[in-house]
Amino acid sequence: MTTTATPEATLRAAMADWEDALQARDLDRLFSHYAEDAVLYDVKPPFEIRGIAAIRQVWEDCLPCFPEQFAIESENLRFVVGEDVAFLHRLHRFTSPESGHPITTMLLRVTVCFRREGDRWLVVHEHVSLPFDPESGMVVAKP
Amino acid sequence: MTTTATPEATLRAAMADWEDALQARDLDRLFSHYAEDAVLYDVKPPFEIRGIAAIRQVWEDCLPCFPEQFAIESENLRFVVGEDVAFLHRLHRFTSPESGHPITTMLLRVTVCFRREGDRWLVVHEHVSLPFDPESGMVVAKP
Numbered sequence: 706m707t708t709t710a711t712p713e714a715t716l717r718a719a720m721a722d723w724e725d726a727l728q729a730r731d732l733d734r735l736f737s738h739y740a741e742d743a744v745l746y747d748v749k750p751p752f753e754i755r756g757i758a759a760i761r762q763v764w765e766d767c768l769p770c771f772p773e774q775f776a777i778e779s780e781n782l783r784f785v786v787g788e789d790v791a792f793l794h795r796l797h798r799f800t801s802p803e804s805g806h807p808i809t810t811m812l813l814r815v816t817v818c819f820r821r822e823g824d825r826w827l828v829v830h831e832h833v834s835l836p837f838d839p840e841s842g843m844v845v846a847k848p
Numbered sequence: 849m850t851t852t853a854t855p856e857a858t859l860r861a862a863m864a865d866w867e868d869a870l871q872a873r874d875l876d877r878l879f880s881h882y883a884e885d886a887v888l889y890d891v892k893p894p895f896e897i898r899g900i901a902a903i904r905q906v907w908e909d910c911l912p913c914f915p916e917q918f919a920i921e922s923e924n925l926r927f928v929v930g931e932d933v934a935f936l937h938r939l940h941r942f943t944s945p946e947s948g949h950p951i952t953t954m955l956l957r958v959t960v961c962f963r964r965e966g967d968r969w970l971v972v973h974e975h976v977s978l979p980f981d982p983e984s985g986m987v988v989a990k991p
Contacts, residue, residue, distance in 0.1 A: 744926070744937065746957040750979045752939060752991050753924065753957065781896065783887070785963060785972060790930030792961045794887065794973050796895060814889040814896065816959050816975040818935045820928060829928060830937050832959040834977030836893045837987040844980040844987055848895050 713786040716819065716826045720793065723828075724777050730768055736761050740820060740827040748813065748833050760831075771808055772801040780812075791826060792818040797833075811835060811846045856929040859962065859969045863936065866971075867920050873911055879904050883963060883970040891956065891976050903974075914951055915944040923955075934969060935961040940976075954978060954989045 710718070719738055726734035736757055745754040747763060754760050782795040797815045799808045818830040835844045853861070862881055869877035879900055888897040890906060897903050925938040940956045961973040978987045 744924075746937070746959070746977065746979075748979060749982055750988050750991070752955060752979060781887075783973075785933055785961065787933030787963075788931040790928055790933040790935065792933065792935055792973065794889070794961075794975065812895060814975065814977075816889070816961070816973065818928065818937075818959070818961065820930075830926075830935065830959065832937070832957065832975045832977065834889065834957075834975065835980065836889075836891060836895060837978060837980065839892055842986050844985050845893050848893070 712788070712791070712821065712826075713784055715824065716784060716786055716791055716793075719819075719826050720817075727764075727777075728775065732761060732764060732768075735764065738826075738828050740822075740829045743828055744830050746832040746834070748811075748835060771799075772803040772806045774803075775799050775801040775806075775808070789821045790819065791821070792816060812848060855931070855934070855964065855969075856927055858967065859927060859929055859934055859936075862962075862969050863960075870907075870920075871918065875904060875907060875911075878907065881969075881971055883965075883972045886971055887973050889975040889977070891954075891978060914942075915946040915949045917946075918942050918944040918949075918951070932964045933962065934964070935959060955991060 723738050739757045741757050743757055743760055745760045747754060754763055778798045778800055780796040784793045794816045797813045801809050814834050816832040817828055819826040820829045837844045866881050882900045884900050886900055886903055888903045890897060897906055921941045921943055923939040927936045937959045940958045942951045944952050957977050959975040960971055962969040963972045978989060980987045
């Protein structure tokens with residue numbers, strides 16, 4: 706990665722590496738993209754997860770439930786990239802050759818916020834959710 | 849608002865005015881804080897709501913269900929403010945003298961992302977959610 710890359714190109718490369726690291730289950734590489742003080746609002750409780758160590762524990766606990774092979778598909782991905790702060794949001798679907806695996810049945814809404822530190826963009830906040838039906842109180846997994 | 853205010857002070861003032869406009873049910877003032885291309889991920893379907901007119905319609909539909917008087921309480925509010933992009937996240941509770949009103953029973957997770965246009969910060973993305981219990985599929989309204 707050279708210093709002549711635009712901030713947006715650098716950020717897109719970081720996100721691609723994040724996805725690649727997740728698919729490889731390489732948590733050291735995955736968490737090289739996080740700031741120490743990152744805060745996650747995850748799809749399931751607790752309401753907030755504070756700090757890189759606690760967020761890493763979430764992935765350590767949930768990755769064994771993922772199918773052996775999986776990929777990520779995005780819809781309506783948007784990057785908004787400033788000088789030193791940036792964010793993206795997208796609709797996010799896990800796909801897998803294992804048809805019908807529970808994680809492939811949801812269309813997640815994902816917001817990821819970054820702070821630039823030198824030439825690197827670090828994740829400082831993530832918000833992942835599904836909407837719910839106020840009448841039934843049930844989560845809605847897909848449109 | 850003078851140009852000598854720091855970006856963070858300007859952003860905090862905009863958020864305070866947003867809250868004040870909501871409590872006053874003044875949608876013109878509320879939506880003066882939004883960019884035309886804002887995208888909302890709301891607590892209830894649809895999965896995404898695109899554009900200022902569609903987001904305004906959400907508030908027009910839901911404000912009649914709010915108690916006559918209400919306020920907003922934040923927990924763990926954090927601002928991350930750059931030169932031209934910023935975001936905040938917080939746990940957000942509506943309070944009201946009408947005890948037990950449905951909207952006061954939830955602790956929402958809220959992320960708001962901004963782009964600076966001259967001296968103004970405009971909301972370009974909001975993500976509001978509750979987590980859910982993967983066993984039951986039920987939303988979890990408070991910790």
